[in-house]
Amino acid sequence: MFQDGEYASCDFFIETVLDGPKKHSSKVLPSLFWVNVSCSFTCRCHNAPVQHPRENSIKSVLRITPSMFEQNGISPSDAHQLVTLWASAGLHGVSGLQCRQCTVNSKKQGGCKAHPIKDIDAKLDEVSIISPPESNPPLHLYFHLDLGTIFTHDDRHAFMAEMDWPFKLT
Numbered sequence: 001m002f003q004d005g006e007y008a009s010c011d012f013f014i015e016t017v018l019d020g021p022k023k024h025s026s027k028v029l030p031s032l033f034w035v036n037v038s039c040s041f042t043c044r045c046h047n048a049p050v051q052h053p054r055e056n057s058i059k060s061v062l063r064i065t066p067s068m069f070e071q072n073g074i075s076p077s078d079a080h081q082l083v084t085l086w087a088s089a090g091l092h093g094v095s096g097l098q099c100r101q102c103t104v105n106s107k108k109q110g111g112c113k114a115h116p117i118k119d120i121d122a123k124l125d126e127v128s129i130i131s132p133p134e135s136n137p138p139l140h141l142y143f144h145l146d147l148g149t150i151f152t153h154d155d156r157h158a159f160m161a162e163m164d165w166p167f168k169l170t
Contacts, residue, residue, distance in 0.1 A: 032139050033060045036131045040090075041124040043099040050099055050124055058133060065146045066159060068093060076159060080166040083130075090129040098122040141169070
């Protein structure tokens with residue numbers, strides 16, 4: 001049951017309904033909701049690009065986190081600038097992925113117990129760029145504000161309240 005004025009998300013429902021080309025053969029959905037997300041990954045330790053299966057994907061839900069604003073020097077109230085940067089030069093961030101080469105090297109240097117993975121900063125940096133799957137942008141974009149890193153109720157409300165969504169993105 002939804003309570004008026006309380007946080008509610010239909011994120012799972014929307015993702016299930018619009019779940020990319022894997023489940024739907026509709027020719028209309030790509031023009032309505034789908035967006036290509038291209039990511040390039042770089043390892044901090046050996047400062048080199050890393051190939052990963054998650055480099056290119058099609059999304060129907062674009063997740064926005066507070067860290068996206070912080071890591072790219074954008075005010076949390078400026079969603080337009082965030083999306084514009086995301087669609088042009090790309091958003092910088094730290095992925096949850098780890099560099100295989102670094103984790104394998106740490107195990108070779110004296111066994112798994114010698115250098116636990118948590119001691120090595122093997123997280124991959126990423127640059128994420130969104131683009132339309134075809135020549136025309138989708139008619140609708142579904143954004144989900146992921147507020148899992150904001151723990152207090154008041155802070156979540158304050159973050160959502162200062163968010164200024166533009167009527168139209170160009």
